[in-house]
Amino acid sequence: MSHVDAxxxxxxxxxxQVYRPIVTMVMSIMHRITGSALxxxxxxxxxxxxxxxxxxxxxAIANGxxxxxxxxxxxxxxxxxxxxHTLGGIRHFIWDTGRGFDEKSREGLAWATIxxxxxxxxxxxxxGLIAI
Amino acid sequence: MxxxxxxxxxxxxxxxxxxxxxxFWIQRLTALANVPLVLFFLVLVISLAGESYxxxxxxxxxxxxxxxxVLTIASIAIHxxxxxxxxxxxxxxxxxxxxxxxxxxxxxxxxxAAASIFAILKISFGG
Numbered sequence: 001m002s003h004v005d006a007x008x009x010x011x012x013x014x015x016x017q018v019y020r021p022i023v024t025m026v027m028s029i030m031h032r033i034t035g036s037a038l039x040x041x042x043x044x045x046x047x048x049x050x051x052x053x054x055x056x057x058x059x060a061i062a063n064g065x066x067x068x069x070x071x072x073x074x075x076x077x078x079x080x081x082x083x084x085h086t087l088g089g090i091r092h093f094i095w096d097t098g099r100g101f102d103e104k105s106r107e108g109l110a111w112a113t114i115x116x117x118x119x120x121x122x123x124x125x126x127x128g129l130i131a132i
Numbered sequence: 133m134x135x136x137x138x139x140x141x142x143x144x145x146x147x148x149x150x151x152x153x154x155x156f157w158i159q160r161l162t163a164l165a166n167v168p169l170v171l172f173f174l175v176l177v178i179s180l181a182g183e184s185y186x187x188x189x190x191x192x193x194x195x196x197x198x199x200x201x202v203l204t205i206a207s208i209a210i211h212x213x214x215x216x217x218x219x220x221x222x223x224x225x226x227x228x229x230x231x232x233x234x235x236x237x238x239x240x241x242x243x244x245a246a247a248s249i250f251a252i253l254k255i256s257f258g259g
Binding site: 032035036038039042043045046049050052053056059060079082083086089090092093096124127128129131132 | 160163164166167170174177178179181182185188189192208209212215216219240243244247248250251252254255
């Protein structure tokens, strides 16, 4: 017994990658990822606001970046993350009332979050592009 | 003298973490505030899309817009701080990395709040 490598023989609980991804699990992970992305995405908001407060030249630089391809991709991602995280939060509010825990509701709410966030983001950008 | 308190007694009240349900409550309170505030933010940003510098300044200096925007920033900064705190606590178990990241999280969130609110107020007060 003294020569047994206890660490190697210890049973491990299953890791994340052995599970088949299911929609509720994916939405839970995405809620975290979008939240973390929004955390860092606030840098864009700070830059834009501080640039506007600084003067026309600084604002033109910030606006120029937001209008560039990389800027548009970042803003599109930011807006989707914001909408997705908001819808995910509303899902949590429904759960907070003790409702929506049965399988059908869970799956329905998870699908509503992703379908809702993608369609609302596209709709938002269509409205935004028409406004320009 | 031996400690006569039972584990049940210890976790009652504020619980073993000594913070009770404060974290959960602040998360939900700011989340609730964020729903209408984010809606306001999206409408504001879309209304400003493609507008000139003067129009942007004029819109941001409107008292109602500025007040709601400041509230939005405050609510978001608190929400993102407690949210990122959970993420750090869940994945980083090694000290001092964990503590340093928690400190950085607070500093970053405060910076975002201070810089954004200062910018809005400066624009609003006509600076």
